[in-house]
Amino acid sequence: MRPDASPFLAVSPQEWLCSNDLAFAILDGFPVSPGHALVCTRRLVATWFEATAAEQAALMALVNQTQQWLEKTLVPRPDGYNVGFNAGSAAGQTVPHVHVHLIPRYRDDVPDPRGGVRGVIPAKGNYLAADRAGEQAVEPSGRQAGEQAVEQAGEQAGEQAGEQAGEQAGEQAGEPVDEQVGEPLN
Numbered sequence: 001m002r003p004d005a006s007p008f009l010a011v012s013p014q015e016w017l018c019s020n021d022l023a024f025a026i027l028d029g030f031p032v033s034p035g036h037a038l039v040c041t042r043r044l045v046a047t048w049f050e051a052t053a054a055e056q057a058a059l060m061a062l063v064n065q066t067q068q069w070l071e072k073t074l075v076p077r078p079d080g081y082n083v084g085f086n087a088g089s090a091a092g093q094t095v096p097h098v099h100v101h102l103i104p105r106y107r108d109d110v111p112d113p114r115g116g117v118r119g120v121i122p123a124k125g126n127y128l129a130a131d132r133a134g135e136q137a138v139e140p141s142g143r144q145a146g147e148q149a150v151e152q153a154g155e156q157a158g159e160q161a162g163e164q165a166g167e168q169a170g171e172q173a174g175e176p177v178d179e180q181v182g183e184p185l186n
Contacts, residue, residue: 006097008040018065022058025066028101035074035104037066046096047087059100066102078104084117092120 017025028036039062082103086093
């Protein structure tokens with residue numbers, strides 16, 4: 001990747017909020033709230049997972065330093081922060097240069113902020129809200145959530161195996177098979 005491929009590297013060091021040997025912080029050009037900042041590596045590297053351990057540590061050190069700068073600078077002061085990064089286009093990354101978002105949050109900036117960064121998939125963002133049946137939602141433990149995911153994957157695999165078996169049985173009997181449902185067309 002060419003060094004000029006990142007708009008972050010085009011920002012003048014005079015515009016940096018703070019920096020260290022491996023990273024620098026700037027204000028986001030398309031802020032979602034006042035003070036939205038980006039902490040970027042000096043080296044052009046696509047994602048967090050491709051950055052070195054030293055670069056990752058430098059990024060997080062600057063997240064803290066940038067938050068302190070925002071606390072002293074912003075009026076009104078933020079009531080909270082979201083911190084995160086997108087790794088890969090499927091996760092929403094649009095600039096292939098690792099950067100950590102530091103997003104100041106303000107009381108009542110959205111009707112219900114519960115779930116925070118989980119809101120990237122809106123239907124699953126607020127796990128504390130009541131489910132559709134009106135029952136009180138209960139947050140599963142990490143183990144329970146993992147078991148639920150394995151159970152769902154097993155059910156899906158079983159359904160797929162059943163469909164394939166139905167198709168094979170129909171084909172062996174010489175009957176035409178509906179490929180969408182895997183059942184003989186009688």
